[in-house]
Amino acid sequence: MLPQKERQDIEFIAPMTKEFDAFADDEENYKEVIRSLDNDELYIEEYDVINVKMPQLVSGNVKAEVGEDFYKNVADKINHKFSQAAENQKEMKKDKDLVEDDSKEQHLPEVVIKEIKKSDQSLESIRVLLGEDTRTKKKIYWEYGHPKLENRHILISGKSGVGKTYFMQCLLLELANNNISSLIFDYTDGFKKSKLEPEFKDSLGDRINQFQVQKEGFPVNPFKKNMKEIDEDDFMEESDIDVAERIRSVFSAVYPGMGDQQANAIYRATFNGLKKYGSKMSLQYLKTELENDNSGNAKTVLSKIEPLIDRNPFDIEKEYDWEEHRTKDGIVFVVQLSGFVREVQLIVTEFILWDLWNFNISHGDKSKPFPVILDEAQNLDHSEKSPSAKILTEGRKFGWSGWYATQFMQGQMAKDEIRRLQNAGQKVYFSPPESEINDMASFLSTDTSERKEWANKLSRIGKGQCIVSGPMLKENGELQYGRPAIIDVTSLKERI
C-alpha cells in the first residue's frame, strides 16, 4: 500500500527523460513504468550512465522504502537498463578501439533503497486497506491517519469462523508496514504463533513479539498508585480508596457471580493492605487480608480468586516500559495469556489495560496512535468504569486506537456497553448469528425498508466478506459518511 502522501510526492526524475509525477493511482503508474522500461520507452542516455551517481526514483523528502517491493522492482529494472546501456557503450568503445584497460571502467550507479525515517512517514498519509467493494470493485480504506477521523477505534462483529481474526491480521500487517506498532491481548489463543496465518507470520517474522505471561509474569503491579488527572494538566496521586475501588471493580466484572458483599470484602482487604504494606501491596497480601477477615463473604470470595493469586501472573518488582514500547516501529506485541483459565486471562488483561491507561494519560499523544487489540471482546468489561469504556470515550486524545472484535453483541453485553462499542469510528459487520441479524441491520440504517435490505444482505454475505461502515475519503480530501459498503476482504497474500 503506497500511502496517500507519498503518492502525491513521488516523481521520477533523472536519469529518465520521462517523468511520472502524479501517483494518484500507484498501481496504474507502477504498471506504466514497468511497461515503459520493458518496451525501451524510457530512454537512458549514455552520458547519464557514467555521470549519474545515484539515480533517484523519488523526490522531495520521501526517500522511499514506501512499498519497498514496488521500489525494488522498479530499481532492479532500472539497474538492469543501466548495465545494458553500459554494455552497449563498452561495445561502442571497443568498436572504436577505445577500451584499453577494463580496470578503468566506470562503476555503474546503484539504485539505493533508503530506509524511511519515522518523520518521513506522516500519520496523515496512512490509509489501511480493508478490501474491495463487491459491486464497484473500488478499494475501500480505513482512513486511519485522517486528521478529521472521529476516533481510531474499530468494531468488528460476526459469528464464529467468518474471518474476524484473519481480517485483524490483515489490518495489523498494514499498520506494521506503516511503522505503527500494536499491542494484542491474547486471551483467546488466537494469536499464538501456531495459530497465526502463515502469510502474516512469514511477512512480519521477528517483528511479532510474544510475551508469555505464564512463563515470566507481566511486569505490572495492580496495586500501584497512579497519577490521576483531576483537571486539564493537573494531576494528583491516587488514594488508597481509588486503588481499592479499581481492584473491586475489576474483580466483580470478571467474576459475574460475585455479589456486592463479596466485592466489598475485596475492597476492604485491599484498603487495609495498602495501609499496612504501602507500595509492597500484592495479590499475596490481598489473600492474607482476606484470610484475616472472618466474614463468610471474605471466605467465599477468597475461594473464587485463589486460583488467580496462586498463579501469580504479575511480576510486581518490575514495571513494564511502555515508553520504550511506544518508540518501537512496526512491532506486533502479543501479551500471550495462553495457559491460564479464562478469569485469570481477563483479570490480567484488565489490570494491564489500567496500567496502560494510566501511562497514556500522561504520556499518550493523539498524533501517535497506540493500537490495542481485543479479540473476542464480548468477554471483557465495557461498563462505565472499565478501562475499555475509558478507551472508547476518552481514549482518542491520548492516541488510543481500540480494536474490538466480538462474536455476539446481545446477550453477553449490556445495552450501554453495546452503545459504547458503537462509538468506534469504523465498524465492520461480518455475517452475524441468526438471532442478531435484525439488530445488526438496525445499526446500518434507521429506515425500515433499508433495514430489511441490510438484514437480507447480512444473512447472505459469505466468509471473508463484510459490511463496512465508516467515513470515506472524497476526491477533495474530505471525509464523508456514506452508505455502508459490502466488501471482499483483501487477502493477506495480496497485501504482501
Ligand SMILES: Nc1ncnc2c1ncn2[C@@H]1O[C@H](COP(=O)(O)OP(=O)(O)OP(=O)(O)O)[C@@H](O)[C@H]1O
Ligand atoms: N478473507 C479470507 N481469506 C482466506 N481465508 C480466510 C479469510 N477469512 C477467514 N479465513 C480463514 O477462515 C478461518 C476462520 O477465520 P477466523 O479464525 O478469522 O474466524 P473468526 O471470525 O475469528 O472466528 P472466531 O470468532 O471463532 O474466532 C481461518 O482458518 C482463516 O484462515
Ligand SMILES: [Mg+2]
Ligand atoms: Mg477469531
